[in-house]
Every structure is written in C-alpha cells, then in structure tokens.
Amino acid sequence: MSNSTVKNTKKHYEITKQSEDFNEWFNELIIKAELADYAPVRGCMIIRPRGYAIWENIRDALDAKFKETGHVNAYFPLLIPESFLKKEAEHVEGFAPHCAVVTHGGGKELEEPLVVRPTSETVIWNAYKNWINSYRDLPLLINQWANVVRWEMRTKLFLRTMEFLWQEGHTAHATFEEAEEESMKMLRVYENICEEWMAVPVVCGQKTEHEKFAGAHHTYTIEVMTQDLKAIQNGTSHHLGQSFAKAFDVKFQNEKGDLEYVYATSWGVTTRMIGALIMVHSDDKGLVLPPRISPTQVAIVPMGRDEATREKTYAEAERVATLLKDTKWRDANIRVEIDKREKETPGFKFNDWELKGACLRVEIGPKDLESSSCILARRDTYEKKTVALENVVDEITNSLEDMQVGLLAKAKQFRLDNIKRVDTWEEFEKTFDKEGGAGFILAHWDGTTETEKKIAELTKATIRCIPLEPFHPDDVKPGKCVYTGNESKQRVIFAKAY
C-alpha cells in the first residue's frame, strides 16, 4: 500500500484498466470512488463515508443473523497485558510478531507493556473464567464488533491493513460436538451473507493444519476467487477445542457434578470483505455493487439547460425519489440520491455514478418529460432502456432484483470457468509459472505439511482449503499427490492468494 498519489493526467472518473494493471486499477478505484484514503501512519487507512456505508450494510446484515442465531454483543478492552498472549503456546507464536505495543501511559513507562489487541481470545477467556461455573451457564454466545491492529509489512487497501474493523464471535460450549455445530453454523451464516447479500460466491472448506488459526483445533474458511484469478480468504470460523479453556483454566460443572474444561469457538469477518467485493464485481468504469449492500441503489439525474426546464425535471426527480423511498425492495426501503450538481455536465455525472457504483441510474430530461418517460440505465450490464414514468417503480424493483441475482450468477459462472483439475507436476508448475493468479486448481495432495510447504516454495500456490462440498463427485475420490505421488484422499484447492 504505497502512499503514491494517483496520476493527475486522467479525468477524475477515469481509472487504469484491469487488463493493464489489476493492482493499480484496484487502488485507483478505491481512492477515486472515495471509498477510502491513505492514513498518515503507514499501512493504515481511512474508511470514507461511501466505503463506511457499505460496511454498515454488511454489518447490519451480519448482526441481524447473529442475533437470530442466539448471539449477543459485548465489548472487551483494546489493551491486553503482554503476558496474556503467552498463555496459549501456539497463539503467542502466531500473534506476538504482529503486535503494536504500548509501553508508556500518562507520561510514565508502564510496568508491564500492553499489546493493542490483534484478536481477543485471551482477554475474553480470562473473563469467561469468572462467568462460567456450571453447565447452566453454557452455551455462552458472545460477539464483539471492534477494531484490531496487526503489524503488517505488505499492506493493501481493505485487503490487508494494519488496523481493520471486524466482528469476532467467541463462544463456550459443554461438548466438542456442540462447539463443532456452532463453528459450522457460523460458517454457513458467512456463506449466506456473502452469497445472498454481497453476491460473492464462496467455497466453504477446512484449512490445512499448516494454515489453521494459531491455537485452533481446526479452522473453517470461506474462499473467494477474484477477477484476476487469485484467492481471498474472506472469513474464518475456528473450533478451538479446549486449548483456551486450559490456558485460562475455564472449567464447568457438568450435569453429573464433574468438572470439565469448556469447548470453544471463535469466528470473524473483517473490512477485507469490501476488498473481495470490489475484486469480484467491479469493472474498468468503477464500482459495481450488488443492490442489497449498495448505499446508492438509484441515482436520479434530472437535466435541463435553463432554470425553467430544471424546475420541471427536478420536481419530477423529487416525485420519483419519494415514491422509491416509500417502496420496499427485499428487506429495506429503496435508497435513492438525486444529483443536483449544476456545474457539472450530464456526461460527467453519468461517469461519476458509474465510478461510485449506483446500481441504477434514472435520467430525466425535458424530452423525456414530454413523453412521460425516463431513461433507466443498469450499472452491471450497461443496458439502457426507455421506461414510462408510470411504471418506473416496478421497473426499478425488477431491475434491482435482476441485478442482485445476476451478479451472483455471473460470478459463479466466472469461478466455474476458472476451476481446473491438474494431475501432473509439470502442468501444475506451468499453471502457476506466471505473474498473477491462475484460478482455483483442484489437485491431489498427500496431506503432509512438508509437501504443502514445498509446493508453496516452488510455485507460490497455497492450499486454500479442503472443500466441504466437492465441485464434482470425482473430486473426493482417492488419487495420487500431484507433487509426491503419494496417496491422497481427495482434491484440494490450490491458488495464489492475497
């Protein structure tokens, strides 16, 4: 994430093409669509109002699902004693190198340094020790919306920033099976929000031993394919077993009266999801957002060269906007903006709304008014059609629905077109022997960390996950490891990842 300013030779709505430089396209789009800005501290970002509004929509959809599934929110402290991190052996190894450390407070050096939370398992399990005594206190189903800090060397807007916003669920259960059920349930909540709200198809899978969360028994993941054929880990759900309960001595009395360690899960998604969303749907003209999470579902552009004309088109724009705001599509009333910038040309405004990702654009000019119609333009397909004003609300709700469904279908087809089965090492190496992504490669693997590391070293491809549902029934039949030739239980997904 460099602080280089965007080149000034282009018009404000022009961005580098994906095909020229995907990375530059992504950065320019974010800056020019005003989703985010660079912060004074290296690797941090400012989430601007248009970006934050997307996060609010994602957050509200998730929060409603969490509550539906019996969870409550709480808030745990930002600052954690350094010693806490050390209580779980794998955990400290995974996180200590990435911590920001507070050594001074109120003008004095602290006796014990405090880390800015990179994740909250330790401080939460320290509290759970006091809150859990009996099986009647279980399950404990708590979620937190918070900021966390992880010191990163290579950062990228939204995808990998030093500070990010997220939610972290932390649950406690009486049995291994209940914790398993919870971690899987929340994985499916994530899948649902990604696909049904963000129109982002995900592969649900299990992480390998090497890629799992530091301190987990095992980790589930949702993996996304981007338009440049790389993978993004879009969220994870961990079955923590009893490791944190043992590290923080959290026992409960079961129904028989015996003391047992508690089983745990944790699960989280972050503002990174916005990065994945952009990389899946957006194009060379700017942001493409699925209607359910787009802050601007409809941008109305009333036009007119003189004030008398504008008075009429503006009045019609207001009338249509009011109708739309009173109309419910899916879970919420339609979100509309009227563009009244008088110093800009219609062409400028059309480009600007394409850049900013308004799902639909309604153009109302004096000639349209004469024929009691308007132009309706769809952001994803660029389809433009003339629509009678009396039908405009129906046309718009239908278009929103089509776009929501269409974006998911298109992304699913794109993913399908870029999944490949590879069975020889020669072909595997060749597939990954280029800059950039190569799609999802389904290949056999012998199940060892040694082979996994070796393949990553040679090709930069990592195992994204062991899919929970095969793309094809043959994918879960035994075979020979693509690198060692040893026995393999099923194909796993290899890809280059962000």
Place this chain on the structure above:
Amino acid sequence: MSNSTVKNTKKHYEITKQSEDFNEWFNELIIKAELADYAPVRGCMIIRPRGYAIWENIRDALDAKFKETGHVNAYFPLLIPESFLKKEAEHVEGFAPHCAVVTHGGGKELEEPLVVRPTSETVIWNAYKNWINSYRDLPLLINQWANVVRWEMRTKLFLRTMEFLWQEGHTAHATFEEAEEESMKMLRVYENICEEWMAVPVVCGQKTEHEKFAGAHHTYTIEVMTQDLKAIQNGTSHHLGQSFAKAFDVKFQNEKGDLEYVYATSWGVTTRMIGALIMVHSDDKGLVLPPRISPTQVAIVPMGRDEATREKTYAEAERVATLLKDTKWRDANIRVEIDKREKETPGFKFNDWELKGACLRVEIGPKDLESSSCILARRDTYEKKTVALENVVDEITNSLEDMQVGLLAKAKQFRLDNIKRVDTWEEFEKTFDKEGGAGFILAHWDGTTETEKKIAELTKATIRCIPLEPFHPDDVKPGKCVYTGNESKQRVIFAKAY
C-alpha cells in the same frame, strides 16, 4: 475503580443501599446486574451483554438522528503520529498527559511513537486538508463511532474509564455562523435523546473559558444531576472556530474565489451516559431503565410446581410473548423475555428481574390462568395489579408509556427540588462543606477564571455551565459575584461533579 470483589455475604440480588454508600451501591449494581466487569488492565472495563444492549439502543437512537440531520459515518485510524497532537497548541496541552503511547510494532522500535487516539480532531483535520478545496465541498458533516483511550488516574465504571466507546462528530463549514448553528443543533440532538429516550433531564449550557475543550472557541455541554446530588457532564458540542483549520492548513475557495480557513465543530457522547442513566433512575433493588432504551421491556415469569402446570403457564407465556413481540410501542416492537429457569424460585426471579431492570414483570401462575388473568408489576413504582389476559397487550403498552413519561417527570421534579440560589459566600461555603453532592447551586460569578479556580479550590464546587435557558427569569439579571462581590451578568450553575 478498585478491583476488589463484591462482598459475598449478600444474596446475589442484594446490593448496598444508596443511603449507606452511594459509590458502593453504584459499583455493586453494575457488577451484579451484569452490565460490566473489571478488566485485567487497571481502569479498563468489559461491557457485558446486558450493558452493551443498552449502549446499542442509545447508539441506534443517536445514529438515526445524526443521519436525519444530514451526517454520514466514516472511520479514521486508531493510531496517530505523536507529532500531530502538537500542531494545535491548546490541544496538545490538554491531551498529551493522558495518552497511551505505542513505541514498538512488529517487534521493532518505531521511528516516531504513535498515540492511541484520545480524540480524533488531528487525524481528521489532516484528512480534511485533502478533501476540502471549494465552498462546494462544504459543509462536510462526518461522524465516527469509535473507541478512545485516555490515561486516567481515578477511574469509575462507565463514568470514567481509560478506554471508552463514543461517537465523535467532526464538521467543516464556510462561516462562523454555520459552525455555530451546527454545534447548537447537535447539542439539541443530545438533549432530545437524553430526555425523550433516556428520561434523563439535562441542562444545556456553555462551559466557561477554563472548562472548555482544549482547542475550542467555545464549548456547549449537557449537565445531569444525580441522585446523590452531584453533576455529570453527559456530552459536549464544541465550536472549534478556525484553530484546527489553521493548525492543519485547511483552506477553501469561497464563492468570490478567495481562500479562507474553514470553520469547525466537534461533538461527542460516550458510554459515560450509561453511568448517568444509572445514577438518575436506579434504586436499592437495582436497575431502573426507561422503556425506550431497556433491553428487556417485559419479563414474563410463568410458574408452576409440577410439569403439567408448567406446561400450561409456559404455553400462556409463549402466547403473550408472541403477541407482544408483534406489537409496536413507540419506534420498535416490544422486547420480551420469558424466564424458564426451573431451578430458581419465583421470589428469586422477581428479585433478579428487578436487579436487571426489566421495566414490567408479568407473573403467570396456575391460579391466574384459572381466572384468565395475570399479575403485572411495574419496576419504577413497584405497583402490582391483576390484569385480564385479554387486555394484557393494551395494559402493557399503556404501562410502558406511563413509565417512560413518569421517569422523566420524576427526575425533573427531583432536580427542581435540589436547585438552590445562594447569594452569600458564607452560605455557599456551608452548602458545599460536606462529603458528597449539594445539588445545583445557582450563584453569581464575576466571569474570571481566577475566581472560578479559587472557588473550586475552597469548596471543590466547579462551574458546570452558564445555562442557555434560565430556570427563572431573575437568574439572568445582573448581580454580585458570590465570592468577590464584583459584577456578574447572570447566575451560573455550581456543583460537585463526577
């Protein structure tokens, strides 16, 4: 905020009486009602689900008002270069001694230390420099929901914690007058949420020069009177003038084409509001919450000694709960919980719901069912009445309404009873010459910081504000300063403050 554990001799729902020890009452109530818990780091707190649910209700009410008044949310970084704080002279003096400082990241010492934001003016105005060019970019109306850290020596649950949650609005305007209008508008938003949602009466006033925000032109405040007759500053709205624009060189081109510095406001309320809420309404049995922000508006306790009876009362409880959940009172559907704890006695449950602040309790026993009735108990007045089950929804919505209105009226009357006008220094000293609060004392003051400091030194009473609206027309007539005898324009409010 000591880490001492609550004494174990009492039953879990028993707390120290207000009259015995108000401070101990407050701490015990918070811990036993499970609103919050102590954190491992001194001065920090965990906001437990029952406390956080109150915050969610306050936050949602505020957020809706902010959006109604044209504001959008954004997110700025937690970590701020230490040098930023130094750019505004008064600001650094006010905040530098209270900062937590990150000196190490990713295992290395940083070249420049970073402060954990105590407030975000500096990092936000650094960004506004890039976002504001012309009068067309103004006003810029941004709010942020965030955590902040201020190193505090004497902390107290909710009222003064090292880390707290808040919102901070930061706006930019073309003229002094527009900034003034904004700071006043947001003060009135706070007043509205405090009185109409939290049933907490506030005095809107201006802070003295000595008490204003570090870096502000002037500061408005909302001040609350607690049941122990002290004052709580419950929120502030600052007119920042051009100080931050000058410190960060933020100019805009006005309509004539001239460059001018921008005018600013900032305004914030915090989780401290929950502390004020408790101190205004709650009693010796526990939490009393106004219905609009109570997470549990109705607790239904179905009873029965044997399973066959319970089957019937539980079914009736479910039926009533479903009816209530489908009923809208004010802005939202009624929030109901059914208490199905079988190992606890009815008496235990009644006490427990009083402790936890359920607004209304519905008791359904086998005898009630025989007469198709139930018992409805109100938390604030302890009034209990028998209600026909067929009228239960109407009775409940009426009771919620009565309680919402009644709590505000009661708190206003209490405040009125504890406002006193004092005109001699002898009486003034005597009034404050005791432990604890003495109510709001309206007295004349000569307008100098010197006198203000001297009075505080001698009596521990501080000037809470210069009220915007007098309690009585005579309060704004000139008089003689209670300490120096010099001329005074109007009475101001003195009190001991949290």
